[in-house]
Amino acid sequence: MPIRNQIRELRAAREMTQQELADQVGVTRQTIIAMEQDKYSPSLETAFKVALALGVTIDRCFQFDPRARR
Amino acid sequence: MAPLSYREKTLYASLLAELVIYGPYFFLHRQNSVNKVAGMIAGIIILQILLQTALAILTRNRVIDERDRLIELRGYRAGYLTIATLMVIGLGLLWLHAAAGRLPVENRMMGLHFLSVFFGMLVIADITKTVTQIVSYRKAL
Numbered sequence: 085m086p087i088r089n090q091i092r093e094l095r096a097a098r099e100m101t102q103q104e105l106a107d108q109v110g111v112t113r114q115t116i117i118a119m120e121q122d123k124y125s126p127s128l129e130t131a132f133k134v135a136l137a138l139g140v141t142i143d144r145c146f147q148f149d150p151r152a153r154r
Numbered sequence: 155m156a157p158l159s160y161r162e163k164t165l166y167a168s169l170l171a172e173l174v175i176y177g178p179y180f181f182l183h184r185q186n187s188v189n190k191v192a193g194m195i196a197g198i199i200i201l202q203i204l205l206q207t208a209l210a211i212l213t214r215n216r217v218i219d220e221r222d223r224l225i226e227l228r229g230y231r232a233g234y235l236t237i238a239t240l241m242v243i244g245l246g247l248l249w250l251h252a253a254a255g256r257l258p259v260e261n262r263m264m265g266l267h268f269l270s271v272f273f274g275m276l277v278i279a280d281i282t283k284t285v286t287q288i289v290s291y292r293k294a295l
Contacts, residue, residue: 111219114159114291118221123294127220 086152087125089145091116094138108137160213161222162291167205169284171198176277191269225290233283240275 095105102120106113109130118124119134126134135142158166175198179190210216251257258264 106217110217112159112161112215112217112222114157114162115219115221118294121294124221130220 086149088122088147088149088152089119089134091134091138091145092120094140094145095120098138100138105134105137109133159222159291160209160216161218161225162288163209163213164206165284165288165291167209168202169281169288171201171205172277172281172284175201176281180274180277188266188269191273225287228290229283229287232286233279236282237275237279240278244271244275 091105095102102113102116106116109116110133111126111130115124115126119126131146132142135145138145175194179194248257
């Protein structure tokens with residue numbers, strides 16, 4: 085996936101569970117798992133919500149890697 | 155393996171209902187009356203209502219998000235492509251048989267055969283849709 089993220093690290097630093105983050109963002113826990121495994125790139129709206137829930141800016145949470153294979 | 159979400163559980167329930175109802179009808183060659191087709195349709199509706207109601211009662215977290223909707227669309231696309239392909243093949247074969255004069259239109263079972271064939275196409279497309287969605291969930295998308 086060309087979109088990388090630091091959700092797992094940021095969530096661990098805040099001692100937040102996947103379910104807690106999912107509840108705050110309004111998605112399923114399975115979607116958080118898929119994002120953390122770089123298997124799913126969320127919409128811009130969800131990406132902003134994730135960053136907001138983790139208390140960071142969106143570019144701290146998500147990065148675009150054009151060399152990565154989709 | 156990630157735990158199943160509510161949507162994923164409903165898909166497994168749908169697949170189970172489809173296989174339980176359609177299986178005996180199509181694979182045990184029981185398609186010999188219109189009443190059986192009607193019975194099968196009623197059966198799948200009743201079984202789906204029972205399974206989906208039980209799941210809705212047993213599942214606390216019933217959130218559906220953008221990924222669920224994306225996977226649903228992917229399933230419908232696969233189902234549409236399947237039914238469109240089967241229709242083209244089916245209509246092509248029908249045309250070939252008609253052109254060769256091998257279409258026994260005077261046979262009174264002909265209507266039932268057509269009903270079974272077209273209903274079978276719908277069933278294959280529906281199962282393709284459900285399986286595509288389940289595979290998409292297992293692959294994360």
